[in-house]
Amino acid sequence: MPEARENVEKHLSNKFAALSLAITDATLSGDAALAPTAVAALITAANNPPASIGEMAAIVGLTHSATVRLIDRLEADGLLHRRRRVGREVLVEITPAGRRRADGLQEHRLAASGGFLASLSAEERDLLDGLIDRMLRDHAARGHDRRRLCRMCSRIYCTCSFKAELLAAKDASPDGSSATCDEI
Numbered sequence: 001m002p003e004a005r006e007n008v009e010k011h012l013s014n015k016f017a018a019l020s021l022a023i024t025d026a027t028l029s030g031d032a033a034l035a036p037t038a039v040a041a042l043i044t045a046a047n048n049p050p051a052s053i054g055e056m057a058a059i060v061g062l063t064h065s066a067t068v069r070l071i072d073r074l075e076a077d078g079l080l081h082r083r084r085r086v087g088r089e090v091l092v093e094i095t096p097a098g099r100r101r102a103d104g105l106q107e108h109r110l111a112a113s114g115g116f117l118a119s120l121s122a123e124e125r126d127l128l129d130g131l132i133d134r135m136l137r138d139h140a141a142r143g144h145d146r147r148r149l150c151r152m153c154s155r156i157y158c159t160c161s162f163k164a165e166l167l168a169a170k171d172a173s174p175d176g177s178s179a180t181c182d183e184i
Contacts, residue, residue: 023113027152030108031101037062039105040151041070042094045080046102047155050091059147074098106154 040060057067074080079098140146
């Protein structure tokens with residue numbers, strides 16, 4: 001790659017990373033009392049049926065012990081609670097207060113990210129939508145956990161970029177079963 005093109009690519013990568021950080025900062029500014037991992041855990045719990053601590057750790061990106069401490073804090077705040085299941089596995093689920101908090105965080109997240117899109121025309125937003133879908137599919141195809149990738153997604157507005165892939169997997173499976181977008 002010629003040096004000039006390499007500089008253009010690095011410049012674009014740098015700007016893209018800066019935009020990603022600005023969106024993240026704006027998104028997480030909705031609740032200063034919660035760390036980013038706590039926000040992710042709360043939204044994950046709101047989007048999914050009760051999950052084990054191990055599943056929560058994988059989605060949020062923490063060790064098991066760090067996830068236990070995080071759940072301790074969120075449980076003390078009345079946002080999550082544990083319930084025992086068969087054996088040693090402990091399931092975590094969201095409380096009504098936690099759901100209200102998660103809904104507020106999601107609304108703030110969507111408003112903050114929508115502010116960045118406001119300067120684009122409808123045609124530009126449509127183009128960006130397709131490009132983002134392609135980047136997300138490529139990211140997942142490189143082996144990244146889709147549950148982690150979608151940990152803060154608003155399922156109400158989800159037009160999951162993996163939907164076509166999931167439907168194809170369903171058609172290919174002998175019993176016609178596959179994960180749904182809500183299970184990603």
